Amino acid sequence: xxPIIKFVVRNSNYVSWSSSSVTANGAKVLWPSTLTVSFxxxxxxxxxxxxxxxxxxxxxxxxxxxRKHEEFIKxxxxxxxxGKRHLANMxxxxxxxxxxxxxxxxxxxxxxxxLFEPKARPFMKPPEEVYPPQKAAExxxxxxxxHFLFYTGKANFYKLLYEVVENINNLNKYEDRMIxxxxxxxxxxxxxxxxxxxxxxxxxxxxxxxxxxxxxYAAFKLAFDRLVSHPYSYRVRxxxxxxxxxxxxxxxxxxxxxxxxxENGRPYVTTTNCLRKRSWAEVTVRGAGSGKISINGxxxxxxxxxxSREQILFPLIMTKQLKNVDVEAKVIGGGPSGQAGAIxxxxxxxxxxxxxxxxxEQMRLAGLLTRDYRxxxxxxxxxxxxxxxxxxxxx
Amino acid sequence: MTVLGVIRLxxxxxxxxxxxxxxxxxxxxxxxxxxxxPHYVKPHxxxxxxxxxxxxxxxxxxxxxxxxxxxxYETCSVFHDELTRKFTNHVMRCGKKALARxxxxxxxxxxxxxxxxxxxxxxxxxKESIIKDPVKILHDAISNSKPLLELxxxxxxxxxxxxxxxxxxxxxxxxxxxWLITSAKDKDRKxxxxxxxxxxxxxxxxxxxxxVKRKVDLHRQCEANKAFAHYRWS
Numbered sequence: 001x002x003p004i005i006k007f008v009v010r011n012s013n014y015v016s017w018s019s020s021s022v023t024a025n026g027a028k029v030l031w032p033s034t035l036t037v038s039f040x041x042x043x044x045x046x047x048x049x050x051x052x053x054x055x056x057x058x059x060x061x062x063x064x065x066x067r068k069h070e071e072f073i074k075x076x077x078x079x080x081x082x083g084k085r086h087l088a089n090m091x092x093x094x095x096x097x098x099x100x101x102x103x104x105x106x107x108x109x110x111x112x113x114x115l116f117e118p119k120a121r122p123f124m125k126p127p128e129e130v131y132p133p134q135k136a137a138e139x140x141x142x143x144x145x146x147h148f149l150f151y152t153g154k155a156n157f158y159k160l161l162y163e164v165v166e167n168i169n170n171l172n173k174y175e176d177r178m179i180x181x182x183x184x185x186x187x188x189x190x191x192x193x194x195x196x197x198x199x200x201x202x203x204x205x206x207x208x209x210x211x212x213x214x215x216x217y218a219a220f221k222l223a224f225d226r227l228v229s230h231p232y233s234y235r236v237r238x239x240x241x242x243x244x245x246x247x248x249x250x251x252x253x254x255x256x257x258x259x260x261x262x263e264n265g266r267p268y269v270t271t272t273n274c275l276r277k278r279s280w281a282e283v284t285v286r287g288a289g290s291g292k293i294s295i296n297g298x299x300x301x302x303x304x305x306x307x308s309r310e311q312i313l314f315p316l317i318m319t320k321q322l323k324n325v326d327v328e329a330k331v332i333g334g335g336p337s338g339q340a341g342a343i344x345x346x347x348x349x350x351x352x353x354x355x356x357x358x359x360x361e362q363m364r365l366a367g368l369l370t371r372d373y374r375x376x377x378x379x380x381x382x383x384x385x386x387x388x389x390x391x392x393x394x395x
Numbered sequence: 396m397t398v399l400g401v402i403r404l405x406x407x408x409x410x411x412x413x414x415x416x417x418x419x420x421x422x423x424x425x426x427x428x429x430x431x432x433p434h435y436v437k438p439h440x441x442x443x444x445x446x447x448x449x450x451x452x453x454x455x456x457x458x459x460x461x462x463x464x465x466x467x468y469e470t471c472s473v474f475h476d477e478l479t480r481k482f483t484n485h486v487m488r489c490g491k492k493a494l495a496r497x498x499x500x501x502x503x504x505x506x507x508x509x510x511x512x513x514x515x516x517x518x519x520x521x522k523e524s525i526i527k528d529p530v531k532i533l534h535d536a537i538s539n540s541k542p543l544l545e546l547x548x549x550x551x552x553x554x555x556x557x558x559x560x561x562x563x564x565x566x567x568x569x570x571x572x573x574w575l576i577t578s579a580k581d582k583d584r585k586x587x588x589x590x591x592x593x594x595x596x597x598x599x600x601x602x603x604x605x606x607v608k609r610k611v612d613l614h615r616q617c618e619a620n621k622a623f624a625h626y627r628w629s
Contacts, residue, residue, distance in 0.1 A: 195459040197434050215424050218414055247434070247459040305493050307468055314470045318442075337467050345464075365445055365457060367438025367465035373430045 056143030069134055076127035083124060100125070135209050156208040157216060164223045167239060171232045178232075185231040193228060196244040203245070251364045256352045259287060269353045274346035276372055277338030281331040283346030287354055289326030291316075295343065296331060308340035315348040315368050319355050341372060435461050440469045476530050478537065485572045501589035503529035506597060526600070536599035540571035540606045544617040549626045558626045559617035574606045575599065 055063070087106045088098035103124050113121040138155070139145045147155040149162070178184070199207070201217045212220075227233055228240060259267035267287040274281040293312065295302040303309050316322040327347055331339045348368035352360050363369050377386040384390050414425045429435075436457070439445050448454040468480060479499065487495035506529040514525045526532055545566070546557040562570075579592035598604025 194456045214426075215422070218424060221414070247461075249459050250461065306496065307492065310470045310472060310475070311467060313472070314465070318471050341467055361454075361458070362445060364462055365439050365448070365454065366471065367440065367462050367469075370438075370462055370464040372464035375430075 055141050056139075058139055058143040059137070059141055062137050062139075066134070066137075073127050073131065076131070080124070080126055087124070132211075133209060154208075154210045154212070154216070157210050157212060157220075160208065161219065161223050163239070164227050167236045168227055168230060171227075171230050171235060174235065175230075175232055186234070189234040190231075191228055191233045191237065191240065193244075196241075196246045198224060199243050199245050204243075251360070251369050256360075259353050262286070267354075269350040271346045271349045274342045274349070276341035276345060277334050277374075277376065279331060279334030279338035279342040281329055281339065281342035281346050283343055283350055284328040285347060285350035285354065286326040286328070287324065289324060291323045292326040293329075294327070295329045303336050303340060305336055308336045311337075311340040311344045312347070314344055315351055315363065318363065318366060318368070319351050319359055321351060321354060325351070325354060344368070345371065431463055432461070435463045438462050438465045438469070440465055440471055442471050478534060479530060481568075482533065482537070482572055485576055498589050498592075501587075502592045502596070503533075505590055505593035506532055509593065509597065532596055532600045536575065536596040536606075537568070537571045539602050540574055540599050540610055541567045542570055542610050542613050543567070544614060545570075546613070546616060546620065549623075551626055556623040556626055557616070557620050558623045559620050560627055571606075571610075574609055578605045578609075 084098055084103055085095040087103055087110075088095035090110070091098075091102070091106045093102065107122055107124050111122045115121050138147060138150055145151070147159070149155040149158045152158045175185075198221050201212060201214075204217065204220065205212050224240065224243060227236070233240065257269055259269050262268055266289070268284055270282065270284045272282045274283055293300050295312075300309050300312060303312070312327075313322065316325070316327070327343075329343045329346065331343055333339075334342075345368070348363055351363070352369075355363075360369075379386055382390075416423055416425055427433075439448060445454070448457065483492070483495050483499050486498055507527065510525060510527045510529075510532075514522060514527060517525060526535070543561065544559045545562045547560050548555045549558045550556075575592070575595055579588060579595045582588070582591040595604060595606060599606045
């Protein structure tokens with residue numbers, strides 16, 4: 001079960017936070033509607049009563065579950081609406097025009113969290129997004145399931161695998177026929193997997209309305225890979241492409257900043273927040289230069305190690321801009337390797353404004369424009385370091 | 396009292412780099428824990444490699460595939476040599492890469508001095524045969540020291556037989572580097588490591604010396620034990 005935290009705010013507190021009295025009115029308008037929910041659902045129940053004799057126990061249980069879920073979502077929705085109004089009032093904004101984006105901002109401001117994982121931090125979202133959708137009835141009034149794979153527990157998932165195998169078998173039969181006719185598959189129509197990937201696990205889960213285990217997702221990929229590797233797989237192109245997601249060139253989508261001009265008329269570009277390991281850097285690249293490099297006021301000899309110096313020069317050598325630009329960098333935190341990495345990324349990012357598109361693609365291929373998100377492994381309690389243990393003496 | 400919405404903690408996500416493979420009748424899950432997604436590929440750092448990609452048309456296919464960041468020792472500099480880097484890493488002890496690199500650079504300087512001296516002493520018509528590039532000498536030394544076979548103990552009927560087995564390219568490279576370094580470390584206390592290593596490399600590059608002898612000895616032993624070769628599969 002996922003733990004739920006309910007934040008209770010006392011009236012006195014929250015009056016002191018926001019001075020307007022509209023907030024109280026807003027709450028009053030919404031409160032009575034909670035009572036009506038139960039009446040509505042009671043009415044629904046009474047309508048179903050005549051068919052009670054025929055329905056099976058499973059159907060009854062399902063109807064009960066569905067009703068409860070609907071009720072629950074309604075209640076959560078109401079709470080969400082009220083919460084949103086309160087948040088709007090607390091932030092001193094109009095509750096009518098308070099969007100989800102504003103809610104996120106307000107939550108981040110009111111409940112600042114130091115937790116590393118963003119998904120573990122507090123959030124407030126509409127209940128439809130938080131609670132997974134539920135399946136409709138999978139069996140008839142007599143309790144007989146509609147789906148032939150109902151008793152696998154994951155009917156939609158196994159149905160998908162079944163379809164894949166059926167397709168493979170059909171293609172095999174087709175291939176046999178073609179071999180008898182001395183025909184070969186058309187190479188011009190061969191399936192190309194470039195530019196797309198299999199649906200990620202969460203998207204697939206959402207589409208199948210079934211939670212999947214990692215191994216089941218792996219089985220999905222394996223089965224589809226087998227189907228794709230069939231020489232006649234292009235005959236089921238539509239079926240395969242339903243389960244593929246196109247890839248996007250993220251680097252091409254990034255906006256390349258136009259160079260600004262300083263008092264001497266030289267173009268320059270600054271990249272802030274260049275990060276690598278525990279280092280932070282701010283890099284400025286100036287055009288029409290002569291290859292001067294200054295790091296925290298020093299030259300390239302700021303780094304004692306040659307490897308770090310090589311890293312600084314890497315993007316400059318690659319783009320052949322070593323003698324055309326000047327580099328100024330401010331760097332703090334971390335060690336020499338991390339600092340050099342941060343500056344390297346900053347220089348590469350700035351240089352995009354000084355080179356042509358082909359060279360930017362080259363830099364991407366060389367891995368200069370990717371941010372290296374790897375972090376030092378954490379220290380563990382009961383150990384001297386991340387992996388190192390304390391000295392162990394038997395006695 | 397008023398209730399302020401629902402704020403929940405979601406379950407932490409698990410890494411998604413999962414693949415399924417089969418060994419016999421059993422299925423295994425292979426998980427990799429990486430800060431990059433499953434479809435990221437390694438960067439192509441050297442200029443030649445990138446030129447090749449463009450000529451073969453593979454660069455077009457890579458256009459939509461995300462690339463991992465280049466590692467902190469990778470560079471497209473013409474002075475960078477992959478084998479030298481590998482050798483440096485084997486010389487390195489306790490993660491002191493700067494020291495290891497310094498030792499290798501001193502070795503190269505020594506080699507250069509020795510070869511230049513030799514070059515100036517030789518008569519004019521034979522001068523071309525002398526290699527003056529230390530990196531070239533390192534490459535030659537390693538390729539001359541690489542063994543093809545190895546002896547592994549296999550127990551059959553209570554007796555341990557030394558069975559010759561072919562080794563992979565990687566293992567062969569590792570053994571060559573290891574032999575070169577160990578023979579250079581086996582030295583007089585007054586001689587420095589770079590000096591001894593320079594001599595060893597020059598010897599091996601000329602297809603003589605201790606390391607090449609070690610390789611030849613191993614090959615000879617493998618030849619002598621070739622009657623046991625069938626124990627590898629029976």
